[in-house]
Amino acid sequence: MPLSRLNPEQLQAAKAPFGHNLIIASAGTGKTSTIVGRIGYLLKEGVKPEEILLLTFTNKAAAEMVERVAGYFSKEVATRIEAGTFHAVSYRWLKKMDRQIILKQPSELKTLFRSIYDKRQFHHLQAEGQPFSANFLYDLYSLYQNATMEDFESWLNRRHEGQEPFIEIYLDIIREFEETKESYGFVNFNDLLILMREAVKESELPFKEVLIDEYQDTNELQGSMIDAMEPPSLFCVGDYDQSIYAFNGANINIIGSFTKKFADAKVFTLTKNYRSTAPILSLANRVIEYNERIYPKQLEVVRQGNAQMPKLLIFDNLLQQYETIAHMIRRSTTPHKEIAIIFRNNASADGVEAMLREQGIACKRKGGRSFFDAKEVKAALDIATLIANPKDMMAFIHIFEYAKGIGSATAKELFEGLITLGDGNMLEGIFHPKSMTNPFKTRSTNYQLGLFDHPTQIGSVSRFAHLGLDENFMAHPILKHPSLNADGVRFIYDFFKLAKDLKAKKQPVSIIRTILSSATYGFIIEQLARKRATLKNGEIDEAKKDEALDRIKRKGGLLVQLANAYNTLEKFINAMVLGGKELSEGEGVNLLTVHASKGLEFSEVYIIDLMDGRFPNRKLASQAGQIEEERRLFYVAVTRAKDLLYLSYAKYDSFKDTNFMPSQFLYEAGLLKKDQTFEKLKALSDH
């Protein structure tokens, strides 16, 4: 039974009566065990698994807890619990409610946003100052949606001075963006929560209790979604000192004002730290004490006995730092999967990884960046997306832009032509065009006579007769597009053939396999490989090209493996968007950002690049309240360590030719003696 393994504090929390319960669980106090215990308690009390909603910060965390529940009960029971991130759960429920939504990658929607932004004119307002760029405006609007319930205009005016002249245009861009998004059925991460918030008001949800993990990182949007659900019972677990998602709208006041919000609120505090040795904990506490306290912190060390003191490592050079740490890891007796290297920003990862590789040490990096951002992976997924959602114009454009002579404009026209021919369904437009006539409107700005030798040939398919392609295909009205060349026609031919092959397939694996072996995909990766093997002088290095192709093929293999785990294409594609970043590649030493390290623990931890400006991030630290968040980040990083902790920094980066001062946190931790440098740094962050 999960309850029997809890200490009295944890047990009391796990057996809390229904109502509004807040569990303050500092780092390493058995938060997960308590949640699992609570679920066990609920099940024992007769709550059905499907009446439990468990919201976590990552899907991996949800899966882990479900697995632990499965260990105590059964897999059958555990998997009936509704568990996942706010986003994943919202998506599942919206689908269950039969909502036609297509979740798109943020970068995709940014492109759409930019295209709408670019239609607007700003130059008549030149005297009024500089308007935000499309990218910045998108991010700002996204943050706004997460962070507050007030209207965008007042929020923006409060936060950014001098933007009033542009606000009307901004609002117009946003309006059109929202409309366009809706017309395509696209949603982004925020929309999932917003739609869910609306949906729960109308339908009865079965949940008797909602459990929320990492409650300190809940933002206003997520909070409002919970409010809208009005669950009969809440079980929120968090730690004020580990709130590190302010950039995403996380508001520590949500956890801070819990008792004010709910009159019947009960607060339980877990104080016994089982994870770290005394010196590690005391270091963490020394630093976090610099933040103003909301709750008193009274961590008790459970672990006794000899412990290694945390060590400060100082290097002259950045690379020397990475190299030495790689050395230390090679000589360490700790199993590599129990070792983590933690950094503030991803930029640190490449250098470390290279040095580890050099010494033959395998490492594991949270994937995504490298894998899902690769063009070859995107292309394969775009094709798959198009089969699942024939309405997805953006996917269509991305694929057809690979064809010679077809750019985004022509691709868009082709798509719209197919939509017309297929009565709203692109695939129908391919297979059963409803008419054989030219679907393209003649342009207002027609080509001037003379550009072509024979005006009668414009749109005449006869110019492609020499290709010797299938007669039926040549009759397809889409080929009447005036700006197509032979390469374009060939590409379309290959794509039609692929679409036909895919039509009969249902399993994601076989769909992906078919895509990977298609002529269309072959053409795309050939182009990518050639580009990657092109030297400065324009020549193509054949050996390099083969290597590139090899890497591409390997990624394809991985994609097949991933697809194997899903039985519908839609689920597969969605999982790639929603959870793609959570996949990690490789085995061995863990390379993590502080954010990614949240909730994990390791025997041996290296926190690197502890230089002023990088950690804390100086650009941010100058903003109000941000140095506190940076300090919480440091606290999170330190408390990942169980036995051994190394903190390191380098004085000089020879690539960028910059000198660094140590992070102020090293002074606060007592690892460096407070001197003028510290006073200077502190003054900087206190602005």
Add this chain to the structure above:
DNA sequence: ATTAATCCAGTTTTT
């Protein structure tokens, strides 16, 4: 108007 080629800046953190 559109596409293709070339140049240039930039890099926090995540669902």
Add this chain to the structure above:
DNA sequence: CTGGATTAAT
């Protein structure tokens, strides 16, 4: 090294 912006070519 990428992605966006600018510029040259069709």
